[in-house]
């Protein structure tokens with residue numbers, strides 16, 4: 001079976017995990033501190049970096065750290081993993097689904113505009129399939145209405161925006177390092193911002209709200225006499241996960257090259273087919289998934305043919321406004337996208353031969369369809 005996605009691990013990650021196990025300090029300590037420092041060096045020395053246990057908790061804590069909760073609304077594109085919606089609703093705030101731009105799969109700013117009211121406190125653009133969409137317009141809209149921008153950048157670690165690593169620019173950027181993302185910690189996440197108040201708050205919130213516990217743990221101590229002023233969560237990152245992340249971060253450029261060149265090969269090989277590609281700047285992004293649009297009515301049969309050939313594919317995503325918990329607004333373009341989208345295998349253990357094999361199956365699929373149509 002050619003897998004849709006998977007982690008790319010080797011001797012360095014095994015050595016890193018072994019180092020922590022032999023050291024015997026598994027919780028949040030020196031490894032997490034080093035990982036935060038190395039992420040900061042990689043992204044921008046001017047930014048604050050706070051690591052947590054998942055990308056979902058990164059989003060939740062980011063919303064909470066902005067003082068957003070019960071009675072507030074956050075606008076988020078319907079086409080995203082349910083994690084973005086659950087992270088918002090976990091704070092008590094209401095996620096308001098907005099529609100997407102069919103060319104990029106990212107938030108439609110004009111549609112987002114229509115949902116802004118006195119309860120709106122933030123916009124959460126999602127870097128769908130690692131694309132940024134029209135982030136500039138998102139920030140302009142946010143500035144006009146005094147809203148925070150919390151970017152769900154779970155797909156885009158390792159990419160560049162305006163010539164700088166993703167995370168170097170923008171209000172609050174949240175990454176995921178789960179098992180299949182561009183780099184992995186096993187499970188993990190990070191929040192990047194220039195807002196020192198938000199960063200200080202995040203450091204406490206991830207440790208059950210225990211004030212200044214981060215400093216203590218980074219110096220190998222514990223807090224015994226402490227203060228707690230608000231609801232916190234046990235969302236800190238462990239040393240084991242951080243050690244894996246540190247080993248992966250060293251390979252980020254190598255991983256980027258592989259993902260970019262495999263995507264380029266897909267595009268070249270599939271040029272003559274009716275498949276539509278997303279409009280992303282492929283030199284600046286590091287594709288986490290390779291999501292394409294299949295002509296309406298043919299996606300499911302193509303997926304079945306690929307599966308029979310031992311090729312796993314995915315559908316990113318069922319729009320969240322169709323889920324019982326989150327149904328609110330209408331998002332026709334997100335629904336249209338959902339009907340047509342198919343994600344082809346993409347990960348760092350995939351070979352060029354695999355991509356050629358996959359594209360051959362697709363080319364044959366459309367070739368046979370053409371024949372049956374012309375025969376009829």
Ligand SMILES: *Cc1c(COP(=O)(O)O)cnc(C)c1O
Nearest residue numbers: 054055056081083154176177178
């Ligand atoms: C993976 C993902 C998340 C959540 O990250 P986890 O680390 O799995 O919690 C959030 N949003 C999107 C778009 C994702 O793909």
